[in-house]
Amino acid sequence: xxxxxxxxDQVKDDQRLLDAAQQKGxxxxxxxxxDISMVLTSEKPIIYWRDQDITKTFDAxxxxxxxxxxxxxxxxxxxxxxxxxxxxxxxxxxxxxxxKLKSLQYLLARGLPFPATGIAYTPQGFRQLAKTIxxxxxxxxxxxxxxxxxxxxxxxxxxxNIVKTFGQLGASYVIQSFIEEAAGTDIRAFVIGGxxxxxxxxxxxxxxxxxxxxxxxxxxxxxxxxxxxxIVLSATxxxxxxxxxxxxxxxxxxxxxxxxxxxxxxxxxxGIENVTGINIADAIIDHVVARVCNFxxxxxxxxxxxxxxRGILCADG
Numbered sequence: 001x002x003x004x005x006x007x008x009d010q011v012k013d014d015q016r017l018l019d020a021a022q023q024k025g026x027x028x029x030x031x032x033x034x035d036i037s038m039v040l041t042s043e044k045p046i047i048y049w050r051d052q053d054i055t056k057t058f059d060a061x062x063x064x065x066x067x068x069x070x071x072x073x074x075x076x077x078x079x080x081x082x083x084x085x086x087x088x089x090x091x092x093x094x095x096x097x098x099x100k101l102k103s104l105q106y107l108l109a110r111g112l113p114f115p116a117t118g119i120a121y122t123p124q125g126f127r128q129l130a131k132t133i134x135x136x137x138x139x140x141x142x143x144x145x146x147x148x149x150x151x152x153x154x155x156x157x158x159x160x161n162i163v164k165t166f167g168q169l170g171a172s173y174v175i176q177s178f179i180e181e182a183a184g185t186d187i188r189a190f191v192i193g194g195x196x197x198x199x200x201x202x203x204x205x206x207x208x209x210x211x212x213x214x215x216x217x218x219x220x221x222x223x224x225x226x227x228x229x230x231i232v233l234s235a236t237x238x239x240x241x242x243x244x245x246x247x248x249x250x251x252x253x254x255x256x257x258x259x260x261x262x263x264x265x266x267x268x269x270x271g272i273e274n275v276t277g278i279n280i281a282d283a284i285i286d287h288v289v290a291r292v293c294n295f296x297x298x299x300x301x302x303x304x305x306x307x308x309x310r311g312i313l314c315a316d317g
Contacts, residue, residue, distance in 0.1 A: 001289060003028040004058040006036070008066040008073065012267040013281075017062065020281035026289070029058075033069055038079045045082040060292045061087045062284070063094065065263050070098045086295045088288045089262070093240040097262030100142045101174055106238045107257060112231055114257040115177040123163045126175060130156050133175050139163060142172040152178060179256060182249035186258060187222055189232045189246045190272050190280060193287040196232055198278040199224050202270075219275045228255045235260050242291075243284055245272075 003021050007014040007030055014030055021028035031049050039046040047055045061080050065073035074091035081087055096102055104117055115138075118129035130137065139162045141149030149171075153159035159175065166173045184204035189196050201222040224232065232246045235257055245264030248257045266273045266280040273280045 001026045001060065001292065002058045003060045003062060003285075003288065004054070005030045005062045005064060006073065006076070007032050007064050008069040010064050010066065010263070010265060013265055014064050016267055016273075016281040017064070017284060020279075020285045024282075024285060024289075026285070033065070033073055033076060036076050038076065040079075045079050047076070047079050047083065055083050056085075058085060059296075060288050061085060062288055063087065063089055063263070065094060067098060070095065086292045088291065089242055090240060093242075094262050097239050097241055097244070097260050100140065100259060101172075103239060103260060107235055110234055110238045112234055112238065112257055113254060115179055117174050117176045119174045123160060123167055126159065126163050127156060129175060130159055133177055135159070136178045136180070138176040138178050139166075140174055140176060141166065142174060179249055179251045181252050182256075186247050186249050187224075187228070187255075188219075188264075188272060189224060189228070189248070190264065190266065190278075191232060191236045191241075191244045191246060192280075192283050193242055193291070194233060194236070196224060196229050197283050198272050198276040198280065200272050200275045219270045219272070221276045225255075231255055231257065242287065 003026050005014055005017050005021070005028065009032075018028050018030045035050050037048045039048075045055065046053060058080075061077065063073060063077055074094055077087045077089070077091045077094070081091075096106065101117070101119055104114055107114055116133055118126070118133050120126045120129055135156060136152055136154045137159060139151045139153050139159060151162050153162055153175075163173065163175075185201065187199060187201055189199040191197070199222045200219045202219050228248070231248065235246050236242075236244050239260050239262070241260060241262050243262075243264070245261040245266075246257070247259050247261065248255050250256075265271060268274065272278070
């Protein structure tokens, strides 16, 4: 099988996926999305890697899109979908997973638990929301990642200062209830194809309220309860994502979801692969291969298509 891993600088993780695919006997390539360009015509889509036409080269595309590449990356994926190539994640699911507020609205629709979250158009609007959210509170950039862009405001004055700063930078942000009993600890569950394949508990080592490994947190294997697993899988189903890292905390009232990471890291000393001993890269490749076979057997595409006299028109799916 010919597999393309679209990379955006998650070097170790992407190399692990490449090696796993090749060790399983597949022809696999690792392409940086910066080297991908596209042409749209009325007759057909064309996709280039550097100066090579790769429109019909691959059986499967595995996206690994960092936050800053979301817009361009999802457009590239849509182009592959228009060329009737299997893409392991839908562009819509990736866009949704990157929008923290919209993701919570989808979780809300399923009745899933998460900390109270508020958004307003102006800094003044947040002062009113603070009465409901309460202090201390978290102020979080909507496109925050690996713990950056997340701040703890212990009173309304601190919140005011942070949101005004974000406002001057033109950034989008939310405020969220601070669950004090869970400070410095969270759980990461790694989901592949509707199954939790590994989980770990992350703990801050320096008193930081954030437990992210990127900020110095330490990890240990964790066994989810039946209730936690149900919530985690419901969250990924709500987003429509196949491979995800779901973060949640253990509040006094029970598990509360924090976010669904749609391009999660899994390597490194404190990464979930090393901590749990589970071969995440192999599991991802096995999932993709199984889905590819089903995709082409049933002539099913992850895009919604509209038949017209001029051929197939693609729309996000």
